[in-house]
Amino acid sequence: MTDAEKKTSSPTGPASALPTAPSPAPALDEGLDARLVVERGSSFRLDVTLTAAPGDVVALLGPNGAGKTTALRALAGLVPLSDGGRMRLDGAELGRRPPESRPVGVVFQDYLLFPHLTALDNVAFGPRCHGARKAEAREQAAGWLERMGLATHAGSKPRRLSGGQAQRVALARALATRPRLLLLDEPLAALDARTRLDVRAQLRRHLADFEAVAVLVTHDPLDAMVLADRLVVIEDGRIVQEGTPSDIARRPRTDYIAHLVGLNLYRGEAEGHLVRIPDGPALTTADDLTGPVFVAFPPSAVTLHRGRPTGSSARNLWHCEVTGMEAHGDQIRASLAGDLALAVDLTTVAAAELDIHPGSEIWATVKASQTHAYPA
Known part of the structure; x- marks a missing residue:
């Protein structure tokens, strides 16, 4: 992803048309191919189809209750798919696999770092769960912390970390297992405005280097437009619009999207x-x-x-x-x-x-x- 592909105009005005090429359709044996069908009684039904090639970053946007977090949890295996649902990743069917056996990394909104472990051991936890020896896991974890600019905080426990540092430790822990699908749930929501600016730029660089598929949920249009190649807007459990950030910003199709990008729409x-x-x-x-x-x-x-x-x-x-x-x-x-x-x-x-x-x-x-x- 180039810098030019990531930039849009201010959310208070229409974006300029950018020469952004559409993402290629993934081959059957690589990337994500999912139809996420989740039913919650008779009150709600999610039915969303997502495809993405390796290297793509897809942002799910939508109002509260639209189903975007349910979609993310379904991808992680934390919510079972209903009839008609499927999930294939790099050609492998994952729909019935338990969460722990999926090549999926998750960064939760509250990070969920283990409070009794150091940053190093938090990151080493994933490789250890995948069978790495303690010394090998800690060596891998040290490498990830260095990439995140946190080598000097390896011995710190979560309570000693700032919000931005904790976010990067959580990201390193998710990446340390080398997932083929990275899920980020409101990754910047817990940060103050000043920290958010710095961490957003850092996260963008890390996602640009990520070679598999990344899907993030956010309510912040700036986060989505800076971090993602493609936006998927969900309302009432359905996709109402998807496209590049510049396409969405220039041509909103619902009142929610128009409000999101700061346009009057009729x-x-x-x-x-x-x-x-x-x-x-x-x-x-x-x-x-x-x-x-x-x-x-x-x-x-x-x-x-x-x-x-x-x-x-x-x-x-x-x-x-x-x-x-x-x-x-x-x-x-x-x-x-x-x-x-x-x-x-x-x-x-x-x-x-x-x-x-x-x-x-x-x-x-x-x-x-x-x-x-x-x-x-």
């Missing part, structure tokens, strides 16, 4: 440059299409006016009311309702000059050139 019927929104206004776009389409634009593309603007070149104009305001990085994000529901990003200076607050009436404009329409 579905309507296109007649040339005009898109009619059901129970809403028509939008003018730069794209010339016919039939069902999505229209997306970033909150930063919206310009606010206290009075109805005159002489504006913007083709889209809506009368709205401010329903909410919150800090969003170094800006303010305002939620609007009225002619059209939308999110708007503006600076604190602009908010003060407009004197807007919840309940304020406002006019919003968006230039057609700043919208993006694509087939639904």
Whole structure:
């Protein structure tokens, strides 16, 4: 994975189109080929198909309760597959194998390091379980800790490690068994913002060197877009969209994904440059299409006016009311309702000059050139 393949734009705006080649379809005798079917009574059914070639990093995204953690646990063998499910890894059927006999490494959200063991012995635990002698296992563990930049912490117990150090020990422990499938459950969720930035960069380097398949679950779009080659978005136990990070960011297909990547998203019927929104206004776009389409634009593309603007070149104009305001990085994000529901990003200076607050009436404009329409 190259640096160019990993980069996207800010989550608050659409990503630039990157020349990212799609991942090749895995051969039958290598990589992951799974259909994860899990039923929990009559209330929930997961049915997700995942394929990945060696070297691929796949991120599972989705709202709470979508089934992404269930999918990860099914891959690990911690949740049994229901009828119709299968899991093949490098050509071997693993669906009925117990977790301990699968060539799978797992990094749990809370790391689950053994508190009574040193970092060295935590990492050596995996090779020991696979039959390595104590001295051999500890030698392998020392090598992994050195690769993680933790050689000086080999004798430290987990309580003496920082969050970032504990995460790297857990990763080293998972990799020490040389798994053919690496699973990461919210690998950065337990870290503070400053540590997260450093550990994300380190984790990206380690995943780039990993020669087998890696699957991670995360709720953070930045983690997914920095770490993964391909995103798989799950809602209600089904895949609703998958593709490269740049594809997902530019062309979201559900409200959840649009919110995730920071875009306003609408579905309507296109007649040339005009898109009619059901129970809403028509939008003018730069794209010339016919039939069902999505229209997306970033909150930063919206310009606010206290009075109805005159002489504006913007083709889209809506009368709205401010329903909410919150800090969003170094800006303010305002939620609007009225002619059209939308999110708007503006600076604190602009908010003060407009004197807007919840309940304020406002006019919003968006230039057609700043919208993006694509087939639904």
